[in-house]
Amino acid sequence: PLCVSPAADPAVISPQDPTLLIGSSLVATCTVSPDFPLKAEDLYWTLNGRRLPAASYAALGPSTLSVALARLNGSRQQSGDNLVCHSRDGGILAGSCLYVGLPPEKPVNITCWSKNMKDLTCKWAPGTEGETFLHTNYTLKYKRRWYGQDNTCQEYHTAGTYSCHIPKDLALFTPYEIWVEASNRLGVAVSDVVMLDILDVVTTDPPSDVHVSRVGDLEDQLSVRWSSPPALKDFLFQAKYQIQYRVEDSSEWKVVDDVGNQTSCRLAGLRPGTVYFVQVRCNPFSIYGSKKVGIWSDWSNPTAASTPRSERAAGGCDPKGGEQNTTLRRELKQFFGWVKKHAYGCSNLGIKLYDQWRVWLQKSHKTRNQVGKEP
Amino acid sequence: SPTGDSWGIFTFLCAALCNLPALPALNCSEELGAGQSIQQTYDLTRYLEHQLRTLAGTYLNYLGPPFNEPDFNPPRMARAERVPSATVDLDLWRGLTDNARLAANYRAYSRLLCYLRVLDGQVGTAELRHRLAHFCASLQGLVLSIGGVMSSLGYPLPAGPAGPPAPPGAHAAPNDFLKKMDDFWLLKELQTWLWRSAKDFNRLKKKVPPAVVTLRLEARGF
Numbered sequence: 001p002l003c004v005s006p007a008a009d010p011a012v013i014s015p016q017d018p019t020l021l022i023g024s025s026l027v028a029t030c031t032v033s034p035d036f037p038l039k040a041e042d043l044y045w046t047l048n049g050r051r052l053p054a055a056s057y058a059a060l061g062p063s064t065l066s067v068a069l070a071r072l073n074g075s076r077q078q079s080g081d082n083l084v085c086h087s088r089d090g091g092i093l094a095g096s097c098l099y100v101g102l103p104p105e106k107p108v109n110i111t112c113w114s115k116n117m118k119d120l121t122c123k124w125a126p127g128t129e130g131e132t133f134l135h136t137n138y139t140l141k142y143k144r145r146w147y148g149q150d151n152t153c154q155e156y157h158t159a160g161t162y163s164c165h166i167p168k169d170l171a172l173f174t175p176y177e178i179w180v181e182a183s184n185r186l187g188v189a190v191s192d193v194v195m196l197d198i199l200d201v202v203t204t205d206p207p208s209d210v211h212v213s214r215v216g217d218l219e220d221q222l223s224v225r226w227s228s229p230p231a232l233k234d235f236l237f238q239a240k241y242q243i244q245y246r247v248e249d250s251s252e253w254k255v256v257d258d259v260g261n262q263t264s265c266r267l268a269g270l271r272p273g274t275v276y277f278v279q280v281r282c283n284p285f286s287i288y289g290s291k292k293v294g295i296w297s298d299w300s301n302p303t304a305a306s307t308p309r310s311e312r313a314a315g316g317c318d319p320k321g322g323e324q325n326t327t328l329r330r331e332l333k334q335f336f337g338w339v340k341k342h343a344y345g346c347s348n349l350g351i352k353l354y355d356q357w358r359v360w361l362q363k364s365h366k367t368r369n370q371v372g373k374e375p
Numbered sequence: 376s377p378t379g380d381s382w383g384i385f386t387f388l389c390a391a392l393c394n395l396p397a398l399p400a401l402n403c404s405e406e407l408g409a410g411q412s413i414q415q416t417y418d419l420t421r422y423l424e425h426q427l428r429t430l431a432g433t434y435l436n437y438l439g440p441p442f443n444e445p446d447f448n449p450p451r452m453a454r455a456e457r458v459p460s461a462t463v464d465l466d467l468w469r470g471l472t473d474n475a476r477l478a479a480n481y482r483a484y485s486r487l488l489c490y491l492r493v494l495d496g497q498v499g500t501a502e503l504r505h506r507l508a509h510f511c512a513s514l515q516g517l518v519l520s521i522g523g524v525m526s527s528l529g530y531p532l533p534a535g536p537a538g539p540p541a542p543p544g545a546h547a548a549p550n551d552f553l554k555k556m557d558d559f560w561l562l563k564e565l566q567t568w569l570w571r572s573a574k575d576f577n578r579l580k581k582k583v584p585p586a587v588v589t590l591r592l593e594a595r596g597f
Contacts, residue, residue, distance in 0.1 A: 009553075010450075013552075016550050016551075016552075017550055017551040017552070046441070048439055048440045048441075049440030049441040049444055050440075076439055076440075077436070077437060077438070077439035078437070078499045078500065079437055079438055079439060079499060079551075079555065080439075080551060081439065082438075082439055082440065082441065082442070082552065082555070084441070084552075091450060092449050092450060094552070095552030095553075095555075095556075096550070096551075096552055097550075097551040097552050097555070135499045157501060161501055
């Protein structure tokens, strides 16, 4: 095949894509290629789309124009500031990306947890309160104290931006040293080393099979039952549990703290004829006799149930029974799941939208009942 | 292959019948398959067009001014010719056979997908990487969808690029600013292609169904 030489770039900028500290100054030059009939006086500069004042230009040769930039601010975008050399009619001849910023600061607040003693996830916070203005890379490293080489964590962003997940090959009953290195174009910073034993930071899955049911005809009580998380059943540990519950259209959770080691609990003092959402979580403390408190699991998926309605007619009652509501909810959830899979453009449809509609419905019911109705 | 007047009449009758709305006795679901997947492909291009608007907005803001200015129109450097161009002479476009029309789309999106994936590996912010990954997945779906339409119409899929794949850094821009220009043109071409594909598939929608029914019945060996 015929070899076609690539068209020469119209001009060359120097320096090309430099990295600079905030507050530094820079003199850049634009030299037009000999194939192009342009002179220094035919050129002008822009930085991030804004024309730079001619007072800062200087012609260094017949086809070379320079520009002086003083006391540079941090880059407007992490991809670099766009310094562009133009011909008189606005055409772009060449460009250079300026990376202006600060070196990183030591990452801080490293916290880690292990799911069922099988893995380790750590998160941290960047040291800088302000910005470095440059893209900063974080690397989590770990090693067994006293022996072993440094290992590098590979799976990032598993629990937020500044997090990493170590999925395997972790030893128990041995302290680990963990630290985070931050690096950008201007330098490197290393966090303090954190020392921990996997057994001291264990968490587990939320309790399974959470069931909430009525207690006979009692209007103000619900009974909650659950199973201890299966993953840790072979290990010696005591579990603590916590329950939280809220009324359907409220966002305030009530927490029951002193559940201890049991797998059932009765909630009392509830409102009759109301739908409640209940969640349970677990803390596997004292694994293998470790004295430290473990880490609370995530909350179980909310389970809904309703207290029986009292015989007195309360104002503004939803005519449908509470149990019918939970079946309806369940069906709707399944329907929306199906819709999401099989139809494009319906992604906003979902159980959350239905819940919002219910809240709106109850609110509008209340106002309707208040206006113009006799007590 | 079967020949004869009775066969021709039978085929014609079936074609006419299958175009009626509800016909439970004759299992027309596969025969209408190509028509349905053309519609789906058309819908997918509209969806991608919509997704691209958000992605391009975010990405151009990441590149910074002047790339995100509405009237930005940089020179199309010779190196940008690697990205397949959607613009084509109108008469040429009208005269394309179904096979050529589909093949042009298939080839273009396969190449564009390649370039987009390279982009994904280099881009800075987590939000952008996430959006890009999502878009690439949808674009992959479009390529598969077009391939499906071609197969159901009996057309062979276009062959991949000849020769061994170029090493990763082979076509990389020589500096960061030129790379930003490449990225800008990649997004522009994607936009133009999606706009053009909607018209391509609209055209195909009107032409395909009757011919497909006949083809399918013959393949069944009636």
